Amino acid sequence: MxxxxxxxxxxxxxxxxxxxxxxxxxxxxxxxxxxxxxxxxxxxxxxxxxxxxxxxxxxxxxxxxxxxxxxxxxxxxxxxxxxxxxxxxxxxxxxxxxxxxxxxxxxxxxxxxxxxxxxxxxxxxxxxxxxxxxxxxxxxxxxxxxxxxxxxxxxxxxxxxxxxxxRQAGLKAPVSQNIRRWGYASVAVLFVQIILGAVMRHSGAGLAIPTFPLTPDGSIFPAFWNFPITINWLHRAGAVAATIVLVIFVGKILGSSITRKPLGWLGWTVCALLVIQIFLGAATIWTHKNPVMASNHMVVGAFLLGSTWLLTLLTLRIPVSVSVVQKGADSVGKKQQDSSFGQPAKT
The missing domain is CATH 1.20.120 (Four Helix Bundle (Hemerythrin (Met), subunit A))
Known part of the structure; x- marks a missing residue:
């Protein structure tokens, strides 16, 4: 129609x-x-x-x-x-x-x-x-x-x-595929972390390990394992993995001349949300699952996922000037020429 x-x-x-x-x-x-x-x-x-x-x-x-x-x-x-x-x-x-x-x-x-x-x-x-x-x-x-x-x-x-x-709707900045892959990886890791958190919450395992950052006996690993303790520990391990992947992703955003100016602010926002989320997760345990603290932890987690997804999405089309696009394209072209130097031309 x-x-x-x-x-x-x-x-x-x-x-x-x-x-x-x-x-x-x-x-x-x-x-x-x-x-x-x-x-x-x-x-x-x-x-x-x-x-x-x-x-x-x-x-x-x-x-x-x-x-x-x-x-x-x-x-x-x-x-x-x-x-x-x-x-x-x-x-x-x-x-x-x-x-x-x-x-x-x-x-x-x-x-x-x-x-x-x-x-x-x-x-x-x-x-x-x-x-x-x-x-x-x-x-x-x-x-x-x-x-x-x-x-x-x-x-x-x-x-x-x-x-x-x-804003330059017809232009697509030559954002590195590597940056986009780290963006997709960040979204995937965060979503897995959210699944682990949901299983933990709805299984009543939020305080299965009642201390943070270490277990009650001062160790990284629990003295014994069952389902509540395992899912709780995996959620903590997932937070470490998510932090590493997000830091790498944001670092690549800030390290690229193509993405630093238009997307840098959002990269720093993701970092700020990550810090807040880690604090809220710890505070949820320290306050023995205070409802407001636990709820904020869940909501900020959604903000973190949404902001990371937005940052990844914007790498597909970012508002840049023609000169920046041309500069990036020239840089990519130069690298391709350097990598193919001395090789026979394809016929």
Whole structure:
């Protein structure tokens, strides 16, 4: 279907809407993290309604009910924002990829709602089972899906920004493939770390090793192992791996003349978020899983993943001048000539 009003131009209102949706998911993330931190996920045994109502009695005065119902309401409103995003892009956006991304965001948010609902309906309080593995599995997938949603909303805001569309939109800076590979590696390592964190949180293993940075006996490795201790230790080891990969990635961003000026600020932002995240992880243990501290740790982790994903995404198209692009291209060409010096020409 061809619609005349579709354009590829920068749309300031839609960009602002995309940023608003990205900020809204932050509220949703915190509400979900706080609900998990105070173990209020089963404040209501039914779903999609709460005690058979969209406005259950007492939900504003009971902390557990307030946390869980707020999470549900914020999720429903994010779904409405996603529907509006799909309609908006279908009517006004000529770029097929943007329209498809909007649809994908809506589908993922719907799936997120279903995963959250399954987590409630398959809880042992409803099933009567002697284990809660199924509900916890849905909870882990729900937590990981939230991070994917964040990254997609970040991408939607980025590709609809003025910088992406108008500033040298036809130019692609010759960013090293090595830089991009480290970016992809950083996103992958962070996502694995988030999976480990989700499994740890929903398994109640956050304090399986109750001291930080060393174990209670002053060692790097625990004196004995079981599942809670193993997943807790792997989450800590993952933090070390993520730190190393992120430092290398940001170092390469700052070390390249092509990426230093346009992306350096975001690289330093990633570093700052990394430091804050490490502190919050340690403080969560030092405060014996204070709900606010634990929730902030989860939300800042999402910020860190989203910022790293944005930094990687922007290496695909960065706002640079023609002279910088030409300089980079000349540099790449010179290296290719040097590496092929003395070799016979291909015929």
């Amino acid at each position: 061809r619609i005349r009003n579709r354009t590829t131009n920068y749309k300031p209102l839609f960009f602002a809407f995309s940023v608003f949706a990205m900020l809204w998911v932050t509220l949703l993330l915190y509400a979900g993290a706080y609900t998990t931190s105070i173990q209020a996920g089963m404040a209501f045994l039914d779903w999609p309604l709460s005690n058979s109502s969209v406005n259950p009695d007492g939900w504003l005065t009971n902390e557990d009910m307030r946390a869980e119902h707020s999470h549900r309401l914020l999720g429903a409103k994010l779904g409405m924002l996603a529907i509006a995003m799909v309609i908006w892009t279908q009517l006004r956006e000529a770029r097929v990829g943007v329209r498809r991304l909007a649809i994908t965001i809506l589908v993922v948010i719907v799936l997120q709602g279903l995963l959250g609902g399954m987590r409630v309906l398959f809880d042992q309080l409803n099933t009567g089972w002697d284990h809660n593995i199924v509900a916890r599995t849905f909870a882990v997938f729900h937590a990981c899906g939230a991070q994917i949603t964040v990254c997609m909303l970040v991408a939607m805001a980025a590709i609809n920004s003025r910088a992406w569309i108008e």
